[in-house]
Amino acid sequence: MFFKDAEELKKVLGGFFEKAAADKEFAKKFAKSKILIRFNYSEPEFSITLDMTDGENIVITYNDKEKKPEVDMDMKADTAHKFWLGKLNLTMAITRKLMVVRGPVPRVLAFIPVLKPTYQMYKDYLKEIGREDLIEAE
Amino acid sequence: MKLPEFAMFHLPTRIIFGDGIAKDFSVELGELKAHKPFIVTDKTIMALGLVDYIVKGLAANGIEVKGVFDEVPQDSSVKVVSRIAELFNDVGADSFVAIGGGSVIDSAKGANIIAKYGGDLVKDYSGANVLPEPLFPLIVVPTTSGTGSEVTNAAVIYDEETKTKLEFIDRFITPNLAVLDPNMTKSMPPKITAFTGLDALTHAIEAFIGVDATPFSDMYAKEAISIITFHLINACTNGNNLEERGWMAIGATLAGVAFSHSECGIVHGIAHSLGAVHRVPHGIANAIILPYGMEYNLPSRIEKFAELAKVLNVYNKKLSDEDNGKLAIENIRNFEEEVSKVSDLPLKLRDVGVLKENFELIAEKTLQDGTSIYNPREETIEGVIKILNKAY
Numbered sequence: 001m002f003f004k005d006a007e008e009l010k011k012v013l014g015g016f017f018e019k020a021a022a023d024k025e026f027a028k029k030f031a032k033s034k035i036l037i038r039f040n041y042s043e044p045e046f047s048i049t050l051d052m053t054d055g056e057n058i059v060i061t062y063n064d065k066e067k068k069p070e071v072d073m074d075m076k077a078d079t080a081h082k083f084w085l086g087k088l089n090l091t092m093a094i095t096r097k098l099m100v101v102r103g104p105v106p107r108v109l110a111f112i113p114v115l116k117p118t119y120q121m122y123k124d125y126l127k128e129i130g131r132e133d134l135i136e137a138e
Numbered sequence: 139m140k141l142p143e144f145a146m147f148h149l150p151t152r153i154i155f156g157d158g159i160a161k162d163f164s165v166e167l168g169e170l171k172a173h174k175p176f177i178v179t180d181k182t183i184m185a186l187g188l189v190d191y192i193v194k195g196l197a198a199n200g201i202e203v204k205g206v207f208d209e210v211p212q213d214s215s216v217k218v219v220s221r222i223a224e225l226f227n228d229v230g231a232d233s234f235v236a237i238g239g240g241s242v243i244d245s246a247k248g249a250n251i252i253a254k255y256g257g258d259l260v261k262d263y264s265g266a267n268v269l270p271e272p273l274f275p276l277i278v279v280p281t282t283s284g285t286g287s288e289v290t291n292a293a294v295i296y297d298e299e300t301k302t303k304l305e306f307i308d309r310f311i312t313p314n315l316a317v318l319d320p321n322m323t324k325s326m327p328p329k330i331t332a333f334t335g336l337d338a339l340t341h342a343i344e345a346f347i348g349v350d351a352t353p354f355s356d357m358y359a360k361e362a363i364s365i366i367t368f369h370l371i372n373a374c375t376n377g378n379n380l381e382e383r384g385w386m387a388i389g390a391t392l393a394g395v396a397f398s399h400s401e402c403g404i405v406h407g408i409a410h411s412l413g414a415v416h417r418v419p420h421g422i423a424n425a426i427i428l429p430y431g432m433e434y435n436l437p438s439r440i441e442k443f444a445e446l447a448k449v450l451n452v453y454n455k456k457l458s459d460e461d462n463g464k465l466a467i468e469n470i471r472n473f474e475e476e477v478s479k480v481s482d483l484p485l486k487l488r489d490v491g492v493l494k495e496n497f498e499l500i501a502e503k504t505l506q507d508g509t510s511i512y513n514p515r516e517e518t519i520e521g522v523i524k525i526l527n528k529a530y
Binding site: 072089091095097099103106107109112 | 144218265266307323401508510511512
């Protein structure tokens with residue numbers, strides 16, 4: 001396991017999403033989808049909700065039970081980490097049930113081209129917070 | 139050929155083929171422990187006597203059909219699926235037999251989920267790989283040769299509430315048995331034979347040139363392309379010829395296996411959008427867009443298009459791969475024109491009620507379609523509009 005507890009996961013993945021959301025240009029591109037998506041992680045248990053319904057901003061909440069997501073994605077935290085590093089093919093992950101998508105799958109798939117630049121952003125962020133150890137993780 | 143980064147092949151469907159085989163598949167039902175089947179179909183199939191053909195055959199072999207639902211509409215819907223599941227449980231059936239085209243088959247797939255697990259189809263099960271365990275046995279007897287749904291792990295069902303088409307992708311909804319009997323498709327008129335056949339051809343070609351194509355999917359795609367291009371015209375002109383019908387049934391199923399492993403691309407994406415904006419039937423939209431979508435993709439899959447030229451028997455070793463790719467596209471265009479001549483199939487968007495003023499909207503929807511990530515060349519608004527203009 002790359003993340004020992006929910007707090008560490010929040011700091012790394014949550015922190016990364018917050019950095020991405022603060023980049024207005026990027027957020028606008030990302031939020032064009034107007035999707036409300038929740039990532040439900042296991043090992044450790046934690047969830048991150050990205051609310052892009054206004055089409056311009058990414059609003060991030062943690063362990064949010066109030067918002068009703070259009071898409072839920074269930075996966076292990078390690079799977080998520082590998083994905084954001086660009087080491088995991090999304091269609092392969094879905095096919096092999098490493099990720100379970102609840103909701104409109106085409107909406108998730110159509111999202112992918114926007115994600116490519118984020119892989120480098122995630123690596124840069126890990127360096128920034130002194131977690132280079134996670135970059136080479138297999 | 140580049141080694142794939144990832145490959146998966148999984149075909150849980152047992153396929154049986156034969157002239158008259160739909161009259162008796164009781165042995166296969168027995169092996170599936172399907173003793174009390176429930177039939178899902180539509181009014182047209184009922185009126186053609188195709189359900190009767192199967193029910194009588196099964197009865198003669200000791201299988202009693204527990205019920206029949208024959209009200210599946212053109213586009214399957216959540217309400218219809220819930221109703222089927224309710225009836226299935228009311229009569230105490232233990233398996234589904236879907237007799238029909240894509241809408242009927244997808245309705246049975248959706249109903250199978252609700253009949254087994256209950257709950258809300260939309261909230262609880264739409265998505266990918268949500269189901270925890272296998273469902274009731276599902277047997278499919280296709281009455282068209284096009285959708286390939288008899289061997290795929292996907293279903294598309296219309297949600298009346300949100301007015302959207304929902305996708306269900308799960309290996310547990312893949313049919314257990316596909317019964318391919320050419321007698322079941324011989325009543326299709328030439329135009330339906332043409333556009334369902336070209337739908338299957340599009341599945342095979344897009345699967346072959348798609349980004350997720352593997353040697354496994356290619357094998358099925360190539361065979362499907364050969365069979366369909368060889369037999370579709372004869373199936374249109376001589377519908378009662380069971381040999382032609384039989385080949386088309388096999389070709390469409392092979393194409394279904396191919397695209398369920400490597401997906402479709404820009405042609406399907408545009409066809410979905412034409413369906414949403416102008417209600418153009420899916421097979422017709424695919425047929426119209428196919429050659430133009432191929433032209434768009436040629437620069438990014440030159441090697442694959444040259445291989446396609448070999449499959450189509452137009453390869454010229456004196457020419458470059460790119461020129462062979464162009465020959466392949468030209469061959470498909472000419473083939474479609476021949477099919478159109480014998481079936482009155484429209485091959486221009488202006489002939490199916492599409493308005494140029496909606497091209498921008500159609501292009502936007504195409505880029506949002508899930509197929510866009512499988513297309514070998516990046517899709518752009520300008521690129522899609524260019525295709526639409528050429529196809530107009």
